[in-house]
Amino acid sequence: MSEGNVRRRATRAARAPLSRAEVVEVALRYVDEHGLDALTMRALATQMGVYPTALYWHMGDKAQLVAAVSAKVLEDIVLPSGHDMRWDDWLSTVALSCRDAMRRHPNLAPVIGSQLAVTTTALPLVERVIDVLERAGFTGQTLIEVYNTVIGFVLGWVTLELSQGPAEGNDEWQQEYEAQLRSANPTAYPALTRNLDLLANNAFLVRWDSGRDRPMDLSFETALDVLIRGLRAKRE
Amino acid sequence: MSEGNVRRRATRAARAPLSRAEVVEVALRYVDEHGLDALTMRALATQMGVYPTALYWHMGDKAQLVAAVSAKVLEDIVLPSGHDMRWDDWLSTVALSCRDAMRRHPNLAPVIGSQLAVTTTALPLVERVIDVLERAGFTGQTLIEVYNTVIGFVLGWVTLELSQGPAEGNDEWQQEYEAQLRSANPTAYPALTRNLDLLANNAFLVRWDSGRDRPMDLSFETALDVLIRGLRAKRE
DNA sequence: ACCTGAACACCGTTCAAGT
DNA sequence: ACCTGAACACCGTTCAAGT
Numbered sequence A, B: 001m002s003e004g005n006v007r008r009r010a011t012r013a014a015r016a017p018l019s020r021a022e023v024v025e026v027a028l029r030y031v032d033e034h035g036l037d038a039l040t041m042r043a044l045a046t047q048m049g050v051y052p053t054a055l056y057w058h059m060g061d062k063a064q065l066v067a068a069v070s071a072k073v074l075e076d077i078v079l080p081s082g083h084d085m086r087w088d089d090w091l092s093t094v095a096l097s098c099r100d101a102m103r104r105h106p107n108l109a110p111v112i113g114s115q116l117a118v119t120t121t122a123l124p125l126v127e128r129v130i131d132v133l134e135r136a137g138f139t140g141q142t143l144i145e146v147y148n149t150v151i152g153f154v155l156g157w158v159t160l161e162l163s164q165g166p167a168e169g170n171d172e173w174q175q176e177y178e179a180q181l182r183s184a185n186p187t188a189y190p191a192l193t194r195n196l197d198l199l200a201n202n203a204f205l206v207r208w209d210s211g212r213d214r215p216m217d218l219s220f221e222t223a224l225d226v227l228i229r230g231l232r233a234k235r236e
Numbered sequence C, D: 001a002c003c004t005g006a007a008c009a010c011c012g013t014t015c016a017a018g019t
Helices: A002-011 A020-034 A041-048 A052-059 A062-075 A087-104 A106-114 A120-135 A140-161 A172-182 A190-194 A217-235 B002-011 B020-034 B041-048 B052-059 B062-075 B087-104 B106-114 B120-135 B140-161 B172-182 B190-194 B217-235
Strands: none
Touching: A020 A041, A020 A052, A020 A062, A020 A106, A041 A052, A041 A062, A052 A062, A062 A087, A062 A106, A062 A120, A087 A106, A087 A120, A087 A140, A087 A217, A106 A140, A106 B106, A106 B140, A120 A140, A120 B190, A140 A217, A140 B106, A140 B140, A140 B217, A190 B120, A217 B140, A217 B217, B020 B041, B020 B052, B020 B062, B020 B106, B041 B052, B041 B062, B052 B062, B062 B087, B062 B106, B062 B120, B087 B106, B087 B120, B087 B140, B087 B217, B106 B140, B120 B140, B140 B217
């Protein structure tokens, strides 16, 4: 306990004052390494050689910290240059780029999917997507709806892909579920039974490994293809 | 403290033993009423007139409880009868029905989006979607990919729609964000500036009210339309 | 089998105080 | 302005014990 204090002091001797940006940075790395549940005001404080209450001065409360950290993930999205590409190619590229950014910080996927995430860090993405959809011919109210279609699809889909089961370490429930799935009544579930080997652990709602370990690359590409084809048809 | 025990005892006098199903039921209602953060092993135990540790006997730990509760939301999805409908109409109906089910339990949206949710409760949905996609002409590996396209789109999109900002009660950050948004540099963000009035609080990443309070009905319908058109094109 | 009761090692957050 | 230090009211979870 006093030992902890000593180490803390040692690490932080003659140190520049904390900044909000620095706290968020360290928190992001911490979550990447130790998981979202391990992100604790106290743990982060210890990591930074500071008292927990110091974080409150910079960040407000924990909810705001988490919001700031999740916003930083979207900052990482690489936006292709653009005006030399067709609108549909550009959209595909940026969708894959969003997915990559989220895959780089899978522990934050739940937060990205469920947090409003209003920050100026996302504005470049918004600007470019709106721009390219205008070039595709969408305007006014339809433009907004199509924008929401695209963003909701990409961010939502990948959130689901990266979702996890309870207790990642525990694989008893995995085997139990697989057994339960394979013994499903064939007359009650004929279509499922017909395709069981293809579905098992490969399809949403009937898989036990997360997209973290088992990327759903082909499905995402198909989803993207469906999206683009749908948008083309919508333009008519 | 001993007062608490007395009330607990009173509520639960001559009571049938707890069942797993009952715990999950009460937990779902509790989350609907008080929010996900308020769901605590201790609070739920008090609600049920029982010691916290009694829950552990039935549910395992909290992660498993939450998983079971979120699975129950999917149980609520109304599946239209089917074989008298065209595949595309059926898919639209069931997508709207999924969204309705999630909107009935908005506090659980973050969990549905981010939890693997492997339970037999989702099997009817899986069966029917697979069945209808086969009828639409998809088979084998493509069938799986298209299935993932559909499920990922619907569940993911609605998860995003129902997402919330940090500290729901606090509306300082909302005003602050709106001000920040409206003062965005017009030369850096021309497309955004052109459509600012349409976008503000209506589009993903630039809204401050949750889809709980501000349903994105039109956008979801458009998204659905794009999905269906895309699937039609994919069949060719 | 099902639950009580006590205990442990944590949390987030507030508030006064230092510099 | 920025941080320490102590304190408060909680958590989830384990384990022994009761019936």
